[in-house]
Amino acid sequence: MNRVDLADGHLAYDDIGSGQPVVLLHDGTLDRRVWGPQLSGLSGYRLLVLDARGHGDSGTPTLPYQRADDVIALLDHLELPTAFLVGQSMGGTTALDTALDHPDRVAGIVASGSGTSQQYWRGAFIVALLRGQFEAAMRRDTAEYVELFLRMWVDGPTRRPDETPAGIRGLCRTMAMSTATRHARPDPVLPGRATDSWARLPGLTVPLLLLTGELDCQDIHEMAERVAMAVPHAESRRVAGAGHMLNLEQPDTFTAAVRRFLDTVRVG
Structure with missing residues (x-):
């Protein structure tokens, strides 16, 4: 590095x-x-x-x-x-x-x-999950915040989590958890x-x-x-x-x- x-x-x-x-x-x-x-x-x-x-x-x-x-x-x-x-x-x-x-x-x-x-975000799928992410952040629920990220950007609007390649979902979860735990600030x-x-x-x-x-x-x-x-x-x-x-x-x-x-x- x-x-x-x-x-x-x-x-x-x-x-x-x-x-x-x-x-x-x-x-x-x-x-x-x-x-x-x-x-x-x-x-x-x-x-x-x-x-x-x-x-x-x-x-x-x-x-x-x-x-x-x-x-x-x-x-x-x-x-x-x-x-x-x-x-x-x-x-x-x-x-x-x-x-x-x-x-x-x-x-x-x-x-x-x-x-x-x-x-800008207008679709009901994204808007609802972004709202959920905000609420999870307020509760400091890192696991829920990351799961909602995966639903939005790894699974997407047409697939269930079990329909997404498990290896890709797992890698993205690892990276997202690292970001959320290493870089989270109360005043980002x-x-x-x-x-x-x-x-x-x-x-x-x-x-x-x-x-x-x-x-x-x-x-x-x-x-x-x-x-x-x-x-x-x-x-x-x-x-x-x-x-x-x-x-x-x-x-x-x-x-x-x-x-x-x-x-x-x-x-x-």
């Missing part, structure tokens, strides 16, 4: 391989371990596998911050002028924020299961977001691939479609039979799509 020291703590990351740099940005509540299936399939690239603040081995924030600025802090630390960004869920919103606020530092983006960081510091992100999307000129799982929630589908329609030359693909955790449920399909995108943009 490597680290970037910040005024407010540190960022943890792995530095794997060589070639053009690709920063892997994980889902909220999880950590960089989520990218295990992709590490061998993206040979020929330098993989920078980052733990967001408040997750994994990175520090717990105590001052206001923006996730996009943390990506830039990593690139500056490594003296890298640009990098590809591959983000899942929260990581996808971070990638888009970084491109909006620091367009000259981003070579291309793959965003899976995400819109911009100015997300939430990250800032890129301003007017939806309105600024038409000005985004970096190559962009959007991936969504067919079994993800309708809110995610709508936000991803909105990004795809707004960003010039964006490519969008929906993967049949997969939920929100697309890179874990169908790792070969996910990795092949990312690799094809990276190889095409690099050659082009």
Whole structure:
């Protein structure tokens, strides 16, 4: 594990391989371990596998911050002028924020299961579970909080827990429990977001691939479609039979799509 020291703590990351740099940005509540299936399939690239603040081995924030600025802090630390960004869920919103606020530092983006960081939730499935999570947090019921996370983002709206691959659910539970126990604060510091992100999307000129799982929630589908329609030359693909955790449920399909995108943009 490597680290970037910040005024407010540190960022943890792995530095794997060589070639053009690709920063892997994980889902909220999880950590960089989520990218295990992709590490061998993206040979020929330098993989920078980052733990967001408040997750994994990175520090717990105590001052206001923006996730996009943390990506830039990593690139500056490594003296890298640009990098590809591959983000899942929260990581996808971070990638888009970084491109909006620091367009000259981003070579291309793959965003899976995400819109911009100015997300909105309207569907009854997500709204009810988010309310339940808030109530569990108020009771400090970590087990219930994590279970509701798994219901939302691992099982999704169309599957029971016993219909989700047990290995994926178990791995995500382990990561989520680690985040909840290591980084929980009574007064959490939430990250800032890129301003007017939806309105600024038409000005985004970096190559962009959007991936969504067919079994993800309708809110995610709508936000991803909105990004795809707004960003010039964006490519969008929906993967049949997969939920929100697309890179874990169908790792070969996910990795092949990312690799094809990276190889095409690099050659082009």
